[in-house]
Amino acid sequence: MMRYILITLLVAFSAGAAVIESLVRHYSFLVVLKNETKICGSKFITTVNRKFPGPTLYAREDDTVIVRVTNRANHNLTIHWHGVRQLRSGWADGPAYITQCPIQPGQNYVYNFTLHGQRGTLFWHAHISWIRATVHGAIVILPKLGVPYPFTNPDKEKIIILGEWWKGDVEDMVQKSLVSGLPPTVSDVHTINGHPGPVHGCATNGGFTLHVESGKTYLLRIINAALNEDFFFKIAGHRFSIVEVDASYTKPFETETIFISPGQTTNALLTADKPVGKYLITASPFMDAPVPIDNLTATAFLRYKGTPKNPTIVLTQVPAQNSTLLTDRFIDSLRSLNSEEYPAKVPQFIDHTLFFTIGVGINPCETCVNGVRIVAAVNNVTFLMPEIALLQSHYYKIRGVFTEDFPGNPPFVFDYTGKPPANIQTTNGTKVYRLRYNSNVQLVIQDTAVIAPESHPIHLHGFNVFVVGKGSGNFDPIEDPKGFNLVDPVERNTFGVPNGGWTAIRFKADNPGVWFLHCHLEVHTTWGLKMAFLVENGEGPNESLPPPPRDLPRC
Missing domain, CATH: 2.60.40.420 (Cupredoxins -  blue copper proteins)
Structure with a gap:
């Protein structure tokens, strides 16, 4: 059996005693087809470095990121760095047949780009056909060294990636749809960090658990990597303070429910201020049109340190699938921070x-x-x-x-x-x-x-x-x-x-x-x-x- 080895290198250059904040971050991506993970009946899935979701890229504002992608799958592939501005680096943007031809099986391509003036949560994903269903992962861009967040400094940070899962081969499904002229089938389950929760016929391996300690504040970096589903995201008994979307700081506001569409990211502060216990986490779909969707709710758990072995689970009510008022309320609450340090440079005159x-x-x-x-x-x-x-x-x-x-x-x-x-x-x-x-x-x-x-x-x-x-x-x-x-x-x-x-x-x-x-x-x-x-x-x-x-x- 072939072994796939990933070495992630973090290279910093310094001159004497001086500290240089702008670094070069080197990563190696190995895209493979045969992954032994079996979830919900799938035999093989396409992954990066044998991980689902894929590896997280960590960098700082103004860092240069270099990623070498080796395609060992049996189909063409590209990687898109979703939300990275790619200022004068369009060759690294990634959408197939738009900025580049695909990386063919057995070939390599080096993506080289600089994170000019960006900090926050973004993500990367395949950008050819539907392969991004399993080929995706987080991008975490930290502020420059010594620059604080413009909100309460969290004790810890957690990444939460929402997604969709098909039991069958998504590429085969799409091709059959294009030939027949009929819509492709909807996904079989939704996922939170790769786990659907307790769904009949799906191996969950216990599902995802968000471990917290009483009194601590957590920055949740939430990513909607789903192909076709908007989500409501909730944690029973807890509220969020929204501080950023799509790697842009916002005026903080509190909410019990986060609304997030495919391609969007949301950073939310969560304070572990409830009684020690186990709390349900839900990612449920939103759809206010007569369109077929996967209506299953993905579940996970927030668990406090010190919780007994078999505690009673604190539940939450999932929003109605067509809760347009709830989505409007969340979207209308979003405002740019528009501070002296982070101004909102809105074009005033239009060409x-x-x-x-x-x-x-x-x-x-x-x-x-x-x-x-x-x-x-x-x-x-x-x-x-x-x-x-x-x-x-x-x-x-x-x-x-x-x-x-x-x-x-x-x-x-x-x-x-x-x-x-x-x-x-x-x-x-x-x-x-x-x-x-x-x-x-x-x-x-x-x-x-x-x-x-x-x-x-x-x-x-x-x-x-x-x-x-x-x-x-x-x-x-x-x-x-x-x-x-x-x-x-x-x-x-x-x-x-x-x-x-x-x-x-x-x-x-x-x-x-x-x-x-x-x-x-x-x-x-x-x-x-x-x-x-x-x-x-x-x-x-x-x-x-x-x-x-x-x-x-x-x-």
């Missing part, structure tokens, strides 16, 4: 005003079961993945890979949240939208009722965005901007567009390259709910995309 509609449609399909295939689109364009990475074709000026005619507004206007148009067919294309370097962008994304309205977590690569407004119904370009928050809106890399509503964001296009925008529900991304921005070079080398590394994979 590009964009309006995107998102939703699903139906296109003809000769090979499909019903003669049609469910698709998804942005401004009625279903994105077709190219055969050469967009960033490579842009840098080398390879023609015929993409066009620059992505519409900045819907090609036709209708009642987006009312009666859908008679023709729900979309157009197909590999289109990008060009942005001037350093221009300020305002983008409103509108959910549509074509087939069915649904909430969408939208992720923009290469940037953080300010969520300046959201609302229900159709966006009113005259009245709704009057209510925009341009002072302390929450700063995120993944933001929600509500069911039958809209969300407005602003960002500065200060990162040259090609940057993916897509729904972080993997089913919608697979169906084509994605597009890309092409940000032009500025003036001089410090504002331009550098050449690609020599080991960049070839298509």
Whole structure:
């Protein structure tokens, strides 16, 4: 049996007695297919360094991170460093056929990027097809040495990763879905740090337990690594103080329930101030649309030091699956810290005003079961993945890979949240939208009722965005901007567009390259709910995309 060995190196450079805070962090990722872990009937899963979830990357603000990825799986693979801004390091961003061609079986690729001005919790995951179901892990970015958190210093920190599990092979399932034109099957269970809790037919190995000591405060770094599920996260009898989302500090607020969408991270302070005992932890799904989901609740336990061997478990009530008011309350409570040290640099003047509609449609399909295939689109364009990475074709000026005619507004206007148009067919294309370097962008994304309205977590690569407004119904370009928050809106890399509503964001296009925008529900991304921005070079080398590394994979 082949042995897989991981050596994680933490290399610090110093000169004499001086302490240099900016370090180079070296990691080795070995992606393997055959993992002996058997959960819920699965025989083999794809993992990194034989771990599920995968290893955690630790770094500090402004560190340079170098990760060598060796692909020993039997399929192509890339790794995306979700939420890392990748300032002028787009070659390391990771989405397949957007910034790089995949790492083929038996090949290596070195990801090299610097964490410019970032600190907090992010995560990494595979970014090709549905492999990220098991190929994902946490990124912990600590503040610079000597710089405190802008909140109560915790006694300890814990990582909690929420996910989904399929008993069968997810790649096989997706391929069958694409051939048949039918939706893929929903997951079999949800997981907390790789464990579903006591579910019939699933080996839990005791499940996950969060061990705490009375009187101590814990910083929980919570990550939603699920493919298609929003979650409510609760711990019986305890409250959280929210201090950060998507590696951006927030004004603290207290809550009993955390709402977190796929691709989002939340840092919460938890004080162990309850009687010694065992408390139920739950991760339950949210869905306020008539869409099939895995409705099982993942469970774990918080256990105080000194708790008797077989204590009575303190239970909690799981929120209703369609608790839209609860999600709105949580989202509306989020505000940027906007302090002198951590200001909210919201663009005040806009150069590009964009309006995107998102939703699903139906296109003809000769090979499909019903003669049609469910698709998804942005401004009625279903994105077709190219055969050469967009960033490579842009840098080398390879023609015929993409066009620059992505519409900045819907090609036709209708009642987006009312009666859908008679023709729900979309157009197909590999289109990008060009942005001037350093221009300020305002983008409103509108959910549509074509087939069915649904909430969408939208992720923009290469940037953080300010969520300046959201609302229900159709966006009113005259009245709704009057209510925009341009002072302390929450700063995120993944933001929600509500069911039958809209969300407005602003960002500065200060990162040259090609940057993916897509729904972080993997089913919608697979169906084509994605597009890309092409940000032009500025003036001089410090504002331009550098050449690609020599080991960049070839298509």
